Amino acid sequence: MDNLLSKIETKTAKVAVIGLGYVGLPLAVDFAIAGFHVVGIDKNQARADATNNGQNYIRDVSETDLKTVTKNGLLNGTTSFSVLQETDAIFICVPTPLSKTKDPDVSLILHATDSIHQHLHSNQLICLESTTYPGTTRELILPRLRETGLKVGKDFSLAFSPERIDPGNSHFKLKNTPKVIGGITSTCLNLSQKLYENIVDQVVPVSSTEAAEMVKLLENTFRSVNIGLVNEMAIMAQKLGLDVWEIIHAASTKPYGFMPFYPGPGLGGHCIPVDPHYLAWKLKTLNYKARFIEMAGEINAAMPHHVVDLIARGLNRIKKSVNGSNILVIGVSYKKDIADIRESPALDIISILQAREAVISWNDPYIDDYPTTPLPRFVKDLTPSSLSAADCVVIVTDHSSYDWNFIVENSSLIVDTRNATKNVQCPQGRVLKL
Numbered sequence: 424m425d426n427l428l429s430k431i432e433t434k435t436a437k438v439a440v441i442g443l444g445y446v447g448l449p450l451a452v453d454f455a456i457a458g459f460h461v462v463g464i465d466k467n468q469a470r471a472d473a474t475n476n477g478q479n480y481i482r483d484v485s486e487t488d489l490k491t492v493t494k495n496g497l498l499n500g501t502t503s504f505s506v507l508q509e510t511d512a513i514f515i516c517v518p519t520p521l522s523k524t525k526d527p528d529v530s531l532i533l534h535a536t537d538s539i540h541q542h543l544h545s546n547q548l549i550c551l552e553s554t555t556y557p558g559t560t561r562e563l564i565l566p567r568l569r570e571t572g573l574k575v576g577k578d579f580s581l582a583f584s585p586e587r588i589d590p591g592n593s594h595f596k597l598k599n600t601p602k603v604i605g606g607i608t609s610t611c612l613n614l615s616q617k618l619y620e621n622i623v624d625q626v627v628p629v630s631s632t633e634a635a636e637m638v639k640l641l642e643n644t645f646r647s648v649n650i651g652l653v654n655e656m657a658i659m660a661q662k663l664g665l666d667v668w669e670i671i672h673a674a675s676t677k678p679y680g681f682m683p684f685y686p687g688p689g690l691g692g693h694c695i696p697v698d699p700h701y702l703a704w705k706l707k708t709l710n711y712k713a714r715f716i717e718m719a720g721e722i723n724a725a726m727p728h729h730v731v732d733l734i735a736r737g738l739n740r741i742k743k744s745v746n747g748s749n750i751l752v753i754g755v756s757y758k759k760d761i762a763d764i765r766e767s768p769a770l771d772i773i774s775i776l777q778a779r780e781a782v783i784s785w786n787d788p789y790i791d792d793y794p795t796t797p798l799p800r801f802v803k804d805l806t807p808s809s810l811s812a813a814d815c816v817v818i819v820t821d822h823s824s825y826d827w828n829f830i831v832e833n834s835s836l837i838v839d840t841r842n843a844t845k846n847v848q849c850p851q852g853r854v855l856k857l
């Protein structure tokens with residue numbers, strides 16, 4: 424593998440990134456900015472074309488960087504896996520969803536592995552970044568690649584490095600977020616570490632690929648469990664007639680031993696609601712029940728129902744029923760200031776309300792199409808008339824561009840799941856908070 428090491432050191436190693444999404448595109452751009460020739464492979468022709476044309480479709484990627492690297496030929500997009508033949512390092516960044524029964528769906532990792540298997544040659548490095556259960560790299564990828572007759576740590580390298588992208592985070596990007604890496608052998612670890620050091624400030628080596636896989640699951644389970652805890656706190660505070668936001672704010676003044684988490688309408692995105700189930704599934708195969716994960720999952724998944732109860736309570740106060748009421752949902756992406764609707768709790772809240780025959784409309788400055796039917800009505804602009812036409816306005820996502828004073832002023836009833844109206848003087852009874 425000395426040949427690969429010298430190619431990394433001289434930046435002549437050719438890099439391939441499989442899956443040009445939220446994780447893969449920033450990785451491909453950063454390697455190209457560092458001076459490597461990169462090819463991005465995506466089964467979606469539109470994404471491969473957009474990458475080739477320097478058209479950005481992931482907000483966290485710098486438009487200027489993408490244009491620079493495509494213009495100077497350092498980054499190309501393609502749908503063809505045959506380019507793997509000429510590459511030295513391959514990063515797998517494909518989605519890892521759950522099946523309907525909440526079991527891991529690693530079929531896209533297997534598909535990528537099959538494609539690599541067809542083109543594997545000596546001196547290649549393969550690194551998985553997709554979030555998955557401990558054991559995936561060694562138990563699924565390694566045996567398939569070994570079928571070629573090539574030896575890991577001698578002929579080729581295999582490693583796992585969990586992606587830590589936080590969409591919408593303008594401070595922590597790939598470069599200044601430490602990168603955890605585990606290799607199948609020490610050679611695999613050393614080579615991947617050398618390569619990553621070209622694009623990240625700090626690399627954190629761990630003892631195995633399993634340890635690296637588990638690090639990511641600890642991080643995301645930590646978030647899921649703490650969000651579950653604070654969501655239950657919100658429900659308990661409500662029953663006690665207390666304001667959970669006031670309690671969290673005051674608890675946060677403790678200078679040690681407390682870290683604030685905030686309640687919300689439910690979990691969204693591709694990571695936090697999904698990843699802990701990968702760990703729970705793996706433990707189930709070892710006859711162990713991951714109780715914290717299951718309980719947090721249950722509480723978080725019930726939050727959209729809790730929000731709908733709040734809406735019903737607010738409408739009841741003004742002698743209206745959910746059935747037939749006009750409900751305007753503000754912010755449908757899963758998180759503030761991003762254009763990602765995957766697993767968004769807004770989708771659940773809207774479908775529960777639709778099942779109860781409410782008339783739904785929605786607004787979101789980042790989203791222009793709605794993924795499920797029946798289609799709620801799209802409200803392009805929040806105006807005094809669009810707000811006052813609603814019997815209830817529900818704040819699901821608190822995008823920075825919203826003017827909360829204006830929204831409170833023009834709405835008759837608001838259910839605020841994010842404490843977005845905290846700095847607004849709210850007339851008595853107009854705003855119900857989670």
Ligand SMILES: NC(=O)c1ccc[n+]([C@@H]2O[C@H](COP(=O)([O-])OP(=O)(O)OC[C@H]3O[C@@H](n4cnc5c(N)ncnc54)[C@H](O)[C@@H]3O)[C@@H](O)[C@H]2O)c1
Nearest residue numbers: 442443444445446465466467516517518519534553554586
């Ligand atoms: N989005 C995040 O915030 C985030 C953060 C950390 C980790 N992750 C993990 O990273 C992985 C990728 O997530 P993402 O958010 O980038 O997904 P994404 O859906 O944004 O992008 C995945 C891309 O892979 C392509 N793709 C799918 N199957 C393919 C195949 N077989 N061959 C080639 N291309 C293929 C898709 O067309 C898509 O463009 C997942 O395991 C996810 O859990 C995501």
